[in-house]
Amino acid sequence: MEENKSVMKKEEKTQPQKAKMISLYIMGKKYEVPEGSTIMGALEYAGYQLKRGCGCREGFCGACATVYRTTDDYKIKTGLACQTVVVPNMYLAQIPFFPANKALYDLNELEPSISTFQEVYPETFRCVSCNTCTKACPQDLEVMDYIQALIRGDIAQAADLSFDCIMCGLCAARCPAEIVQYNVAVLARRLYGKYLSKKGEYLKSRLKEIKEHKYDKEIEEFMHMDRESIKKKYYARDIEKM
Amino acid sequence: MYPEYMQESLKLVEKTRPERLKKSLSGEKVFTPMTDAERGEVLTKFHPDYKADARQKIRIGPNRGENITSEVADLLESHSRINPDDFDLSRVDYDTDVLVIGGGGGGAGAALLARENGAKVIIATKLRIGDSNSMMSQGGVQASVNPNDSPAIHYLDVLGGGHFDNKPDLVRALVTDAPLVIKWLEELGVMFDKNPDGTMLTMLGGGCSRKRMHSARDYTGAAIMRVLRDEVKNHPEDIQVIEFSPAIELLMDEGGQVAGAILYNLETEEYIMVRAKSTIIATGGFGRLHIKEFATTNHYGATADGLVLGYRAGANLLYMDSVQYHPTGAVYPEQILGFLITEKVRTMGAQPVNKFGELFVFPLEPRDVESSSFIRECTERGKGITTPHTGRVGIWLDSPIIELIHGKGAIQKQLPAMYRQYNRFDIDITKEPMLVFPTLHYQNGGLEINDKCETKLPNLYAAGEISGGVHGRNRLMGNSVLDYNVFGRRAGIAAALNAKEVKLGKLTLNHVKRYERELQEAGIHTDRISPMLLPNYTPPEVRARQLTAHYEGTLR
Ligand SMILES: Cc1cc2nc3c(=O)[nH]c(=O)nc-3n(C[C@H](O)[C@H](O)[C@H](O)COP(=O)(O)OP(=O)(O)OC[C@H]3O[C@@H](n4cnc5c(N)ncnc54)[C@H](O)[C@@H]3O)c2cc1C
Numbered sequence: 001m002e003e004n005k006s007v008m009k010k011e012e013k014t015q016p017q018k019a020k021m022i023s024l025y026i027m028g029k030k031y032e033v034p035e036g037s038t039i040m041g042a043l044e045y046a047g048y049q050l051k052r053g054c055g056c057r058e059g060f061c062g063a064c065a066t067v068y069r070t071t072d073d074y075k076i077k078t079g080l081a082c083q084t085v086v087v088p089n090m091y092l093a094q095i096p097f098f099p100a101n102k103a104l105y106d107l108n109e110l111e112p113s114i115s116t117f118q119e120v121y122p123e124t125f126r127c128v129s130c131n132t133c134t135k136a137c138p139q140d141l142e143v144m145d146y147i148q149a150l151i152r153g154d155i156a157q158a159a160d161l162s163f164d165c166i167m168c169g170l171c172a173a174r175c176p177a178e179i180v181q182y183n184v185a186v187l188a189r190r191l192y193g194k195y196l197s198k199k200g201e202y203l204k205s206r207l208k209e210i211k212e213h214k215y216d217k218e219i220e221e222f223m224h225m226d227r228e229s230i231k232k233k234y235y236a237r238d239i240e241k242m
Numbered sequence: 243m244y245p246e247y248m249q250e251s252l253k254l255v256e257k258t259r260p261e262r263l264k265k266s267l268s269g270e271k272v273f274t275p276m277t278d279a280e281r282g283e284v285l286t287k288f289h290p291d292y293k294a295d296a297r298q299k300i301r302i303g304p305n306r307g308e309n310i311t312s313e314v315a316d317l318l319e320s321h322s323r324i325n326p327d328d329f330d331l332s333r334v335d336y337d338t339d340v341l342v343i344g345g346g347g348g349g350a351g352a353a354l355l356a357r358e359n360g361a362k363v364i365i366a367t368k369l370r371i372g373d374s375n376s377m378m379s380q381g382g383v384q385a386s387v388n389p390n391d392s393p394a395i396h397y398l399d400v401l402g403g404g405h406f407d408n409k410p411d412l413v414r415a416l417v418t419d420a421p422l423v424i425k426w427l428e429e430l431g432v433m434f435d436k437n438p439d440g441t442m443l444t445m446l447g448g449g450c451s452r453k454r455m456h457s458a459r460d461y462t463g464a465a466i467m468r469v470l471r472d473e474v475k476n477h478p479e480d481i482q483v484i485e486f487s488p489a490i491e492l493l494m495d496e497g498g499q500v501a502g503a504i505l506y507n508l509e510t511e512e513y514i515m516v517r518a519k520s521t522i523i524a525t526g527g528f529g530r531l532h533i534k535e536f537a538t539t540n541h542y543g544a545t546a547d548g549l550v551l552g553y554r555a556g557a558n559l560l561y562m563d564s565v566q567y568h569p570t571g572a573v574y575p576e577q578i579l580g581f582l583i584t585e586k587v588r589t590m591g592a593q594p595v596n597k598f599g600e601l602f603v604f605p606l607e608p609r610d611v612e613s614s615s616f617i618r619e620c621t622e623r624g625k626g627i628t629t630p631h632t633g634r635v636g637i638w639l640d641s642p643i644i645e646l647i648h649g650k651g652a653i654q655k656q657l658p659a660m661y662r663q664y665n666r667f668d669i670d671i672t673k674e675p676m677l678v679f680p681t682l683h684y685q686n687g688g689l690e691i692n693d694k695c696e697t698k699l700p701n702l703y704a705a706g707e708i709s710g711g712v713h714g715r716n717r718l719m720g721n722s723v724l725d726y727n728v729f730g731r732r733a734g735i736a737a738a739l740n741a742k743e744v745k746l747g748k749l750t751l752n753h754v755k756r757y758e759r760e761l762q763e764a765g766i767h768t769d770r771i772s773p774m775l776l777p778n779y780t781p782p783e784v785r786a787r788q789l790t791a792h793y794e795g796t797l798r
């Protein structure tokens with residue numbers, strides 16, 4: 001209890017503080033924004049009304065690919081605007097659209113093998129192992145490794161390594177071999193999911209039962225129960241352990 | 243990194259952990275779930291929907307006189323973006339069988355199934371295709387696939403979660419199609435998490451009685467949406483995608499049938515007319531209305547546009563008086579305020595504890611109950627932790643316990659998105675808990691539909707989060723990814739079949755004029771404009787300097 005009190009006391013002392021302002025350069029122009037903002041927050045604070053370059057705002061959609069540089073470094077860095085916190089004097093710009101190649105295919109007619117990639121995305125095999133893509137990836141994926149896995153015909157590994165890809169396009173934007181890694185990867189995952197992953201029995205038998213209308217009657221009964229009876233049924237149901 | 247003043251509270255969380263772990267491993271319930279009466283009490287006292295100003299009577303349209311969420315009522319009691327008299331309705335830009343409004347999961351599924359059923363399709367969407375709530379879902383999708391489960395048990399869970407207000411025919415469709423949806427997705431190449439024998443890895447979701455949550459790490463939504471988008475793009479000859487062009491009004495014909503929509507090109511600021519034999523509204527939810535000033539988990543375009551489109555044309559709303567707040571939104575680090583911490587974190591065993599490290603609620607109550615009890619802990623009971631800059635209050639979600647239950651590495655393997663997100667701000671959730679508070683998450687109600695996704699207007703369909711009825715007044719985790727798949731597919735099929743029969747007459751926008759008259763007659767004088775399309779986050783001091791800028795609603 002003593003401990004509890006001291007927690008309370010400390011907390012009462014902390015008042016909301018106002019954030020400090022820092023300067024940065026949006027497409028070369030200087031603005032003052034609150035310290036601790038994300039790049040997206042900074043753009044909006046500066047008065048930009050975003051149309052392109054903004055989607056989920058939580059790091060899941062890849063809409064907000066951004067390139068930036070800090071004054072102490074000649075290197076171009078990449079990141080997600082919604083996830084990267086601004087630093088003083090950074091220079092930044094968003095990539096609104098990237099005209100990447102996406103092949104058209106019928107998944108039903110493809111084989112889960114290296115030959116598919118040779119046919120559908122032949123440029124994959126021009127990878128020069130420069131690792132630029134991996135350095136560009138805001139998800140910290142081993143992008144080069146998944147491309148190399150495909151070159152070896154290891155679709156399972158490519159699917160696994162690329163799983164968290166949000167298709168932001170930053171890897172492709174930097175690739176000297178003009179590979180569109182994220183489109184190649186989505187094909188790898190689809191082939192894996194459809195053809196290579198092991199399939200269980202339960203789903204098949206449940207689908208058969210549904211086709212045979214096994215549960216229709218029970219559900220129909222529930223549908224016509226009055227509120228009190230269905231409530232009773234609900235609260236009486238047994239709950240599987242975690 | 244958590245600030246210094248939180249360290250003592252963090253120590254208390256560590257201190258109570260072994261005892262809480264023991265209980266969790268024993269298989270017994272870590273906290274007694276609430277009874278029906280207790281649920282009722284915490285809801286009425288603490289759920290934001292029960293605040294005095296949470297709802298107001300809508301004064302016009304098909305649901306006139308009904309109490310609905312105040313922010314939604316305001317949005318509906320607004321002017322159109324256009325003056326119907328400005329339009330030359332003989333100038334049609336696109337003609338199609340099926341127009342799908344919204345390029346999220348529901349829209350993509352609808353387009354694919356409409357195509358399979360012989361229709362030519364246009365998808366018109368506000369941002370890029372896939373920029374949607376569908377891309378963001380993390381935890382999973384429900385389907386009764388295991389032998390100890392059945393669609394009937396699933397039915398009961400859905401009904402109880404929705405407080406028995408759900409529309410029975412919709413729930414039947416939801417639970418019966420569920421296994422089919424999993425099969426369809428797997429054949430399209432979605433990689434679900436699996437057990438070594440190839441059966442689906444399933445978990446227990448909040449308010450559910452069986453393990454039926456299917457996941458793809460914690461990128462379930464992305465895994466599905468990436469595949470659906472890829473497949474839509476494989477058919478450019480049948481499915482045309484028009485991006486950055488939200489629909490702002492439906493088109494009708496003189497016989498009172500829906501006949502397509504008017505789109506607004508966000509970049510060139512042109513209006514575009516699309517005539518369609520069937521129109522599907524799949525515009526998703528309303529998180530960006532920031533109801534009751536809550537932070538939200540939703541994507542940038544979640545502004546309830548579809549409600550406005552449908553309502554102005556005369557479609558009914560159902561359960562627009564209830565809002566879902568997800569119990570676990572981030573309140574710290576403040577850059578990710580509102581960020582969703584997937585329920586999977588709790589399904590894997592994480593426990594909500596107060597600043598003294600005490601567990602105060604069963605971790606997997608239905609969401610509204612769980613959220614309300616978090617709010618109680620932070621307000622009435624005063625046992626929350628305050629954040630440094632925004633001064634918000636939260637409770638801990640004890641994540642390190644997950645690895646004590648499932649073994650080291652479980653978090654990085656099964657919750658990579660959560661781990662990555664916090665790691666970006668130097669918090670290691672395998673070692674430290676997360677600070678959370680409820681966040682605005684889901685539109686429970688919406689446009690009323692039947693199990694073919696038909697609204698009451700001829701040729702108008704709705705599917706996904708924009709529709710209402712299937713979840714009653716509260717949705718369970720994993721049922722809305724299921725919802726958009728089940729009903730997106732059904733809408734696509736129904737719309738394609740309908741398109742084969744329909745004859746459209748002369749186009750009109752009389753419904754927009756009629757609605758404007760209703761506004762006048764009800765004495766509603768306002769400069770509000772809807773649909774909102776995008777929220778505006780320009781700070782007031784910057785807006786004050788934009789002297790000659792012209793705002794239409796939130797858009798400049
Ligand atoms: C962070 C997060 C996590 C979630 N996790 C889960 C989960 O684990 N399990 C679960 O079951 N559910 C989850 N949900 C809920 C679920 O993801 C959504 O309810 C569901 O994806 C909605 O799908 P939808 O197709 O109806 O809408 P969306 O996917 O949101 O798609 C709507 C689309 O319509 C577009 N649009 C909007 N207005 C217009 C307009 N005027 N004209 C044209 N286009 C327009 C939008 O830009 C968007 O692309 C989660 C939601 C969020 C936000």
Ligand code: SF4
Binds near residue numbers: 137139168169170181
């Ligand atoms: S692999 Fe490429 S597209 Fe995918 S997240 Fe990384 S940089 Fe972005």
Ligand code: SF4
Binds near residue numbers: 129132143144177181
């Ligand atoms: S950037 Fe291109 S060439 Fe370089 S490693 Fe990556 S894929 Fe290969």
Ligand code: FES
Binds near residue numbers: 056057059
């Ligand atoms: S806006 Fe979606 S990743 Fe940044």
